[in-house]
Amino acid sequence: MTGGEVVVRTLAAHGVEHVFGIPGTHNLELYRHLGAHGIAHVTPRHEQGAGYAADGYARVSARPGVCLVTAGPALMNVLVAATTAYADSIPMLVVSPGLPRGLEGRDSGFLHELKDASGGVGRLLAWSRRVESAEEAGETIAEAFAGFRTERPRPVHVEVPLDVLEGATDPFAAAIRPAAVVAPDPDAIEQAADLLARARGAASIVVGGGARGAAAEVLRMAERLGAPVLSTTNGKAVLDENHPLAVGVALRSPRAWQHLHGERVVLAIGTELADTDLAGQRAEFGGTLLRIDVDRAQLHRNAVADLPLLGDAAAVLRRLEASLDERGVRAGAEGADGHRDGVACAAALRAALDQGSAAIGAPWAPICEALTDVLEPDAIVAGDSARVCYMGLTRPLWRRVPSSYLYPTGASTLGYGLPAAIGAKVARPDRQVVAVMGDGGLMFTLPELATAVELKLPLPLVVATDGGYGQIRGQMIERGIAPVGVDLLAPDFATVARGLGARGETLDGADNLPDALARALAADGPTLIDMRMEDR
Incomplete structure (x- = not known):
């Protein structure tokens, strides 16, 4: 050996x-x-x-x-x-x-x-x-x-x-190391259950990427407390975004923080509450902050927890459930203080945030609408660090299950969408997978289209082409800098795709995008759909 x-x-x-x-x-x-x-x-x-x-x-x-x-x-x-x-x-x-x-x-x-x-x-x-x-x-x-x-x-x-x-070595039998899961402190669980029981009708839940493995537990906790659920980008769809308590991706909005500041208790699960989640907002809470995280160092970072709960998100939530059961706090019962209707609160907050995201994402709304109309409920969308994604899809594209919207939040790297979609399709060949990118980011990893061809993946790649790095171009103009290095040649991507063995289509408008997506999903290999955008 x-x-x-x-x-x-x-x-x-x-x-x-x-x-x-x-x-x-x-x-x-x-x-x-x-x-x-x-x-x-x-x-x-x-x-x-x-x-x-x-x-x-x-x-x-x-x-x-x-x-x-x-x-x-x-x-x-x-x-x-x-x-x-x-x-x-x-x-x-x-x-x-x-x-x-x-x-x-x-x-x-x-x-x-x-x-x-x-x-x-x-x-x-x-x-x-x-x-x-x-x-x-x-x-x-x-x-x-x-x-x-x-x-x-x-x-x-x-x-x-x-x-x-x-080199040669002695025979080796690979062993599986037993994993010691960190158990939450029982006293902290009891304190947290007391706080949540008293705060029914005045509590909200914030979920990050660390809650993706605890979707069932988050759902039960939200319904038990009647608590609106706000998410970071990585926590998107931890709670089905069609659920009446789901607010969706929210933490970049001042309106969301106005809401959170007024809550008696906020339960934050598996989130850094970092700048990449907040986009300049301040993580300030007017009431009690409970934080659940498997990383001890994360429990007080960016926002000091009034009560930290160390452990796996699902395991901690299950223990909280048991303690709330002992206190008679169950889904559907009235709040202890007769406070607000959580569903109505979530709906009002969601409507306010939708209004703002609709204005920001208007240029890419047809792409979002086409994806919504064509894709199956559990389809996976892999996005890039492009305006079409962080402005056009991250909030408006409602997803039903965790990890169905892949986005490089912390690093905000270009070129992620296509290869990430390939990896997702390899892992889950039974689910629809779509990549969405801008033309600038696509040029970082365009050759990976050949990998998708080789694997015969029915993978649509939607490219919002605006001839360069649109976000950086806009920032230059805002600062009075003449645009330099941001206006790029946009190749004939459809022809390039065909040269790599994929299918390729060029669309000058969004009217034909749903049909193009449907054809791509039914194909026996990848399809690049080049959406030419007027916005520069």
Whole structure:
């Protein structure tokens, strides 16, 4: 057995079915063993695409995305995507070969040599570890998967020296590490239940990406308290956005914060309450703030919790449910103080926010309407850091289930949409998946369309083409700067798509977009739909 087989055997033992990466001279020993262990390989056209695809895969499958990259530049290439996953707390494992033992730090000119690969990557991800033996490689990967189950899920990197990867080792039986789930403090649960019981009719819930695995528990808690539910972008559809208590993505609005400031209790679940969630708003609460988070360091960051509840969101909410049951607080009963109707409150707040988002998103409303009309309720939309997404879709496109709108919130990176959609479709071939991008962002990862062709994915890619970086162009003009570097050549994307083996359509208006989407979803491969926008 080689170190490479130890790595692959350990991945298989942890249920890994797909990996994303590009073979290289130094990682071939990993590729030797993938087929024997039932692991399928997806080859992107750039390691950044591998990382975004692994990110999309992880978001919709609730399993870690795994990237196999070779040493040196390949590892550097995947880091933009890995740091995007870090910002949004997405579980990802990056495995790379490294310099043979004894050569690190020597500056010897070895192929793909980096000064300190693991040290540098460790400054960017949750952790990075250079192992010294095949056994340590297996144990470290097992440790990573245990952490994904019990801690804040963020990307990690395992560097396996080339001589360890290719060298012989003793037989190794990959073990699954038992995961110790953090249990919430019983006294804190009782205090929180008392506060929530007294605040019925004057409580709201805020959900972030850390609540995606607790959708059922959030639903029960919202109905029990009659509490409006406001979400961050990463918390979108944790509560079905058609539910009468759902307010939708809201935290960027002053009106939402006016509402939250007036609540007696706000229960914030799995959210950073960070600038990327608030877009300049201040996280200020007039009443009591309860925060649930699996990350101890997050419980007071950006807004100090009056009562912190450490633990997995679903587990903490279930304990709160039990305590509220003991107090007779159940769904449908009147609030303790006869306070407001939560459904009516949510509807009024939702209407006010919809009015604002409709004005901001007007240029892209036809795209949103077409997606709404054509897609199935559980369809997945992978967006990019483009105006068509953060202005046109993030709030207005109502989703029904968590992780059905993928967006790189924390890093706001360009080029995410297409490869993330590929990863999502690989993970969930039974669900419709659509990518939505601007022309500027598409040019970052356009070659990944060839990956979708190779995989025969019926994947529509809607491109809102406005000839450049529209948001930055507008910011330049607002500041009195003559636009520089933002007006770009918009290729004939439909022709480019056909050259890569995909289908391609160009639309000058939105009237034909629903039909184009329907054709793309029924095709036997990807379709690029180039929507030419008048707005510049």
